[in-house]
Amino acid sequence: MIFTLYGDYIHHYGGEIWIGSLIRLMEEFGHNAQAIRAAISRMSKQGWVEARKEGNKSYYYLTEIGKKRMDEAAQRIFKLQAQPWDGKWRMLIYSIPEEKRAIRDELRKELIWSGFGSLTFSCYISPNPLEQQVQDLIKRYQVEEYVDFFISSYEGPHQGQDVVARCWNLEEINSKYQSFIELYSKKYIVDRNKIEKGDMQDGDCFVERTKLIHEYRKFLFVDPGLPEVLLPKDWLGDHAAALFRDYYKVLAEPASRFFESVYQEGNDAARSELYNVFEHPYMVQQQGRDE
Incomplete structure (x- = not known):
């Protein structure tokens, strides 16, 4: 949160x-x-x-x-549509020794968060242009001597969708999108009507917008953001994204207003307390001694 x-x-x-x-x-x-x-x-x-x-x-x-991390997450959360696929696969293969197991586990988590899927053990692939993210990860975890990175084309014998099915459970991800849509479609209508009538407090909008973001960002950990050509026809990701954007826009202004009030009030209070500390008789007395 x-x-x-x-x-x-x-x-x-x-x-x-x-x-x-x-x-x-x-x-x-x-x-x-x-x-x-x-x-x-x-x-x-x-x-x-x-x-x-x-x-x-x-x-x-x-x-x-x-x-x-925040910039990467924002780009994925608020993207309007998937990029056209160039037909290439990005493939990272690693062989990290057992004594570096903690680094190996962290690298796996980061690869999955970035949108890579496990084709085989220690071989992760993605159809998305994630070259910079990969180079950043290699540098961050200092695993240059343990990894190889390829950009290649798939020559069969299966189809691209078959490769996807081996790396990601799209049916399960789609089910999660379905649950998100069922829950937030109702909330969106109710809250939109409340806001239009002036029956919803700014603080409540802040809570709902934050919860909305918090729930939607969980898809970054499960949805690799595949190109449209590799997705099933009944894919619900775009529907969920549109619902998220519409609901977010409705909550945005009053939620930001509440955040700004707390943020500014807190800064003013902190500055005031800091000022009072330095105006405390002991501090004034001490300052006189220093002078």
């Missing part, structure tokens, strides 16, 4: 937020301060965010890796 807030809100406000404001926003979803501090601490240890101190206040901002 914190990743969702960074990607959909904080990333567009300089990528930094006071921990007090983050706690206030997450309280809208029923999370307590202790859990939020623990989560942001884990994100920091994993290299997604870093902390900056201003007085006794902590501000968390996205690292370069975090910014890149």
